[in-house]
Amino acid sequence: MSTDPQISYGSRDPLFNDRVQFPSFYRTIPDELSELKVIVKLIKHFGWKWVGLIVSDDETGLRAGENLEREMKIRGxxxxxxIIINNGLLASRDSIEIKEILVRSTANVIVILASLMNVDFFLFFFAxxxxxxxxxxxxxxxxxxxRVAYPQNRKTFNGVLVVSYQRGEIPGFKEFIYGLDPTEYKEGILFPNVSERLSDCELSNTIPSRTGISLPICTESEFFDEYDLPINDTTNFRISYGVYTAVYTMALALHKLYMNQKLESHPESRGNLQAHFKQWQLNAMMQRKDFGGAAGDRMYIKAKGDPSTQYELLKCFFSEEGGVQTVKVGSFDTTKPAGNQLYINSSADLWGPYFTERPKSQCNExxxxxxxxxxxxxxxxxCYKCVPxxxxxxxxxxxxQSCIKCSEYEKCNEKRIVCIPKxxxxxxxxxxxxxxxxxxSIIFSIGCSAILGIFIKYRETPIVRANNRYLSCLLLISLMLCFLCTLLFIGRPTQICCLLRQVIFGIVFTISVSSVLAKTLTVIIAFNATKPGSKLKKYVGTQLAIILVFVNSLGEIIISIVWLASNPPFREADTLSDPNYIILLCNEGSGCFFxxxxxxxxTLALLSFIAAFLAKDFPDRFNEAKNITFSMLGFCSVWGAFVPAYxxxxxxxxVAVEIFAILSSSAGLLGCIFIPKCYIIFLRPELNRKDNIVRKQ
Structure with missing residues (x-):
């Protein structure tokens, strides 16, 4: 490849981006990849995710389609x-299928990429x-x-968006074209034809008109500036403006190179500057960024030999008369910072005439x-489904793309749009x-107090004395405390309540069950002490019962102290058990200790039950073994069912299950042991006599 700088006025093939093979190749317009990136950025800007693509069936169209598809896939x-359209498509059934695809598709945005040689056929196809x-x-x-579109095209493509090269004004060209005199160029070939098209007249003494239409002879006073024609808009040049800027840049580079060598050369060699001029020097000079054109125009040539990527986004409207009105609605400029390269004029009519707002283009709702x-x-x-x-x-x-998980202290609302506090x-x-x-619990505790008052009042009666009145009072007090300790389980948990409630429950219940066990053993000892030669007489009395209650309670106290010292209960907020609530509760710390x-x-209750069962055949009115047997049977049943229920x-x-177990087991002890005695005291006083209490053998 020659190292001479070469400027192409229309090449867009990305192949020439290879600076190894084409080190001195320059463009006047950006390559087609940059145009595709502008289209992708435009689609991304408006949030379209579902877009159709139609390309021409040639190397340029297919290559552009593949590159656009790749760029779109990268950006989601x-x-x-x-769809690929070729010149023979109209003669096949594929043309009808293409129309059906366009009608059925939910894509409201369609990109068309066609090479210049196939544009006319595209317009004919869509007409x-x-x-x-x-x-x-x-x-x-x-x-x-x-501008030469078919009537049907004016309806189909009305409001089309076109990505176009930046336009500019060529300084002095407007004055030049207005100053032309057609009579001075009668011998040319190109100029007469242009003149005929512009002025609708034929220059005399020229070759025959190539239009094939008989036109009047132009007068000498007919100049270009007398006609209000589109070509006279000399600020609407795009490709030509790029050519002008590139040529001016090369000319300026040559001039600077010449001036630099002129200043550096010796006087004797100034007449032969060409000997000191190298092609690579011109190539290097052109890639510098300090060449300013007329009216401030400047062409920056990047490393790949491309000019800076500058595009205009045009909105094209077709008038009823057939004319085309182009409105600039945005621009794209790579010389600006990354976030400001794409500009969209939001006040312009971006979506007319068929859409009143930004159209949706998506596979599904x-x-x-x-x-x-x-x-x-x-x-x-x-293409996706929507799941709640x-x-x-x-x-x-x-x-x-995904749902946001609410914090452990929040839940979703019914529509699952916001998180609200649980x-x-x-x-x-x-x-x-x-x-x-x-x-x-309060009613039963009051009942315990009432029964305690009754036993204190009737403490000297045989029915109270016969069943160890001191143990009975201790049992009633402990039962009353059992009923009242359930109040520690109700209400907003606090750290103090969490520390004390299980310990207090365990101690007072141990005292209650130990009292029942002591009462049962007292009955057994008292009955066996009446036998001749029995050594149990010395154990008859209240001292043994009190010691037994104290020792049993001490074991429970030791367990509680170790529990509180090693792994105490604490207040906890349970956010997992119920998705709609934060459950405030007491964590027992160690389930093992609980x-x-x-x-x-x-264990104490089971021992009491066994002892009472063994003593159930003692004289009926001498002991309460049967009552204790029933009470312990109920007690063991309640707490046996408590464990799986809890x-x-x-x-x-x-908490409710534990409270129910405490209340029901305590009520069972109270009812089975003390209600029969109250019945005798109030309803059968005749039985509350010593001769009826002691049944002689």
């Missing part, structure tokens, strides 16, 4: 269809069929030929807030369940 834009109303984006090759995209297997990424967000997730925008839940006194349980307390109480419950229901 999908092709609704890729044959009635096309649906779409927004067309055309390449720069269409701009000049739109967008996903509403509260939904997310779900990719359809085998389809393009732009999962529980606890939201999407607050259209076409959300309601706080705990077993409160205002809840029907909490109010019922607290009322029951079930150790329950197991310890259960483990299967969550949140505030766990």
């Amino acid at each position: 834009i999908c092709l609704a269809f890729f 044959v069929f009635d096309m649906p109303e779409k927004l067309w984006i055309l390449s720069s090759t269409f701009l000049k030929v739109l 967008p996903c509403l807030p509260g939904y997310r995209k779900y990719k359809i297997k085998g389809e393009q990424p732009c 967000c999962a529980e606890g997730e939201i999407s607050n925008s259209s076409d959300a 309601n706080i839940n705990f077993l409160s006194y205002s809840d029907p369940l909490g109010a019922t349980l607290s009322s029951i 079930f150790c307390i329950i197991g310890y109480i259960g 483990l299967s419950s969550k949140g505030s229901r766990m």
